[in-house]
Amino acid sequence: MSSPANTKAASQLTPSFRHVRLELAREKGHPDGDRDHGYDLVVPLDAEGRLDAAEWKAHQSACRVRRFLQGQTDVVGRLRRKPGGTWFFDYEEGEGDDEIGFRLGEERFVQGEYVSIRSGDAMHTYQVKLVERL
16 A cells, blocks of 8 residues: 555644554454455554544545455455444445444454444455554
């Protein structure tokens, strides 16, 4: 997710923005998790490590997600929020490819914590592996 354009954009963001890496946690078929299946996020976090809705609203176009899975082309999208507060990853127009975060607004993006994301009909749990300033 780093390119000259992204670097310039990152320099214009507030200090609350972080790069967050999520990797698939242990589940059936992946007893040790999978470091080649996950997400890289560019998101604003508050002091407790939760998504900062006010910062997101002010910088929506900068809130990015990159989904990676070994053997597949990476997919890049945006972090979005539905009325009522549900956070989701939006990759294209329409809702067919959206991935919904389970209570992402309440979760803490702190290294070692877990978050759940629904992709299609399946819910998967990811571990927060990295949180770093941009």
